[in-house]
Amino acid sequence: MAGALNNIKVLDLSRVLAGPYCTMILGDLGAEVLKVEAPGGSDETRKWGPPFKNDVSAYYLSANRNKKAITVDLKSEEGVEIIKKLVLESDVIINNFKTGTLDRFGLGYDVLEKLNPRIVYCSITGFGETGPEKDMPGYDFIIQAMSGLMSITGTKESGPQKYGVAIVDVLTGLYACIGIQAALLERVQSGKGQKLDISLYDTAVSSLVNIGSNYLMAEKVPSALGNIHANIVPYQTFKTLDSEMVIAVGNDNQYKALCNVLGKPEYATDERFQTNPKRVEYRDIIVPLLQEAFLTKETAYWQEQCKKNNIPSGPIQNLEDVVNDKQLQSRDMFITQEHPTAGPIKMIGSPLKLSRTPVQMKYHPPNPGEHNDEILSRLDLKQTT
Known part of the structure; x- marks a missing residue:
């Protein structure tokens, strides 16, 4: 053909x-x-x-x-x-x-x-x-x-x-x-x-897409954030009991589901964390709380729970893992x-x-x-x- x-x-x-x-x-x-x-x-x-x-x-x-x-x-x-x-x-x-x-x-x-x-x-x-x-x-x-x-x-x-x-x-x-x-x-x-x-x-x-647009709108020079997203929280790596994984929550419903999976539903009802703009504002408070919860279980467990509840997540794979990925x-x-x-x-x-x-x-x-x-x-x- x-x-x-x-x-x-x-x-x-x-x-x-x-x-x-x-x-x-x-x-x-x-x-x-x-x-x-x-x-x-x-x-x-x-x-x-x-x-x-x-x-x-x-x-x-x-x-x-x-x-x-x-x-x-x-x-x-x-x-x-x-x-x-x-x-x-x-x-x-x-x-x-x-x-x-x-x-x-x-x-x-x-x-x-x-x-x-x-x-x-x-x-x-x-x-x-x-x-x-x-x-x-x-x-x-x-x-x-x-x-x-x-x-x-x-x-x-x-x-x-x-x-x-x-x-x-x-x-x-x-x-x-x-x-x-x-x-x-x-x-x-x-x-x-x-x-x-x-x-x-x-x-x-x-x-530069959104980061460039952020500067053009706010005229604030962005800093390097590592694995943290400039506009979304939580959208970053978290350490687990045995390794690290990525959580990429893109909306408030996904955030609520994540809090339930972590056994912390109160993090979803707290007025400081209910919306993404609020979570970005209070990033320094909510992220350590979520990190503490992730440290209680292994990556495989959290992956399975996130998959069941439609929460975007993924393991951090090396090239050997990638080549063997089914x-x-x-x-x-x-x-x-x-x-x-x-x-x-x-x-x-x-x-x-x-x-x-x-x-x-x-x-x-x-x-x-x-x-x-x-x-x-x-x-x-x-x-x-």
């Missing part, structure tokens, strides 16, 4: 995470993705490790399935001509070079749009293609610091903390994927492509693919579940230039470098 983006051809000149993550999603959805690297392979993640399996890095594998691969020397005339010829048959071209780099190669949007007016050209940069910082390189860690994300992550004791993964890269890849698909839909009506200017910095700031296994969230160098590789699957055009794992993450002969012969071209 063909994928949802069947017949869409994507020319992927990106590397590391944001761009490759975007194109992997497009590939999962059925697009034909061609990964372009310099001769020998220029995606830095190929060397980011350990862990490696037969010299193939886990990091690279995480963002590059469902692609074919070709190596092209963009600093050579023949390399530029190969890209131009590929653009003629492509629907999308995506890159994350520094601002102006492709223009210097003669592959800027103004040039490629004339070759193929239907091309959707997506540029991912650290700070965008306009503004005083447009020429600065952008890395996820730096962007997390500059955007305010780190200032609200961690605790007063820990100081600013980064997210556990390169979350800005992941979100930027998702925004790029959304923008590309929107441009492809619009092209159906206009017959024309367009340029997308996506920046990590813009994306990180957009991800819910995730039933959803095919862990897959195995055969790789020509690494052998059988385990990967995280796609969260996209489409009824008529399901995600398919057609191609393993490719080795550098794995499909040179196939692609160049199709284009009736040769590359001497």
Whole structure:
């Protein structure tokens, strides 16, 4: 069965995470993705490790399935001509070079749009293609610091903390994927492509959501609250008799049910705690009271009681727990693919579940230039470098 983006051809000149993550999603959805690297392979993640399996890095594998691969020397005339010829048959071209780099190669949007007016050209940069910082390189860690994300992550004791993964890269890849698909839909009506200017910095700031909105409304600089929610109580971790768990009470009825489960119905009728705004106001009083109650039983007990009473909760699982989670296994969230160098590789699957055009794992993450002969012969071209 063909994928949802069947017949869409994507020319992927990106590397590391944001761009490759975007194109992997497009590939999962059925697009034909061609990964372009310099001769020998220029995606830095190929060397980011350990862990490696037969010299193939886990990091690279995480963002590059469902692609074919070709190596092209963009600093050579023949390399530029190969890209131009590929653009003629492509629907999308995506890159994350520094601002102006492709223009210097003669592959800027103004040039490629004339070759193929239907091309959707997506540029991912650290700070965008306009503004005083447009020429600065952008890395996820730096962007997390500059955007305010780190200032609200961690605790007063820990100081600013980064997210556990390169979350800005992941979100930027998702925004790029959304923008590309929107441009492809619009092209159906206009017959024309367009340029997308996506920046990590813009994306990180957009991800501040309610915390950003809180500041814009109240003009009060937020502090890092650790596992505590700025606007909801109780919505945090609690220690139990044997471990920790998360409680995420989203409304007053759930709070009342929680108090009953804890054997403390009086906490629900106390006028200081009856509504969420009141609980936020009296956070320093109610949270220690709830914490004291949670310490009387094990996590498994509270989990079962919360489940029976429709109180949102969850255990804090490590990666071994996650991989063995029967819910995730039933959803095919862990897959195995055969790789020509690494052998059988385990990967995280796609969260996209489409009824008529399901995600398919057609191609393993490719080795550098794995499909040179196939692609160049199709284009009736040769590359001497």
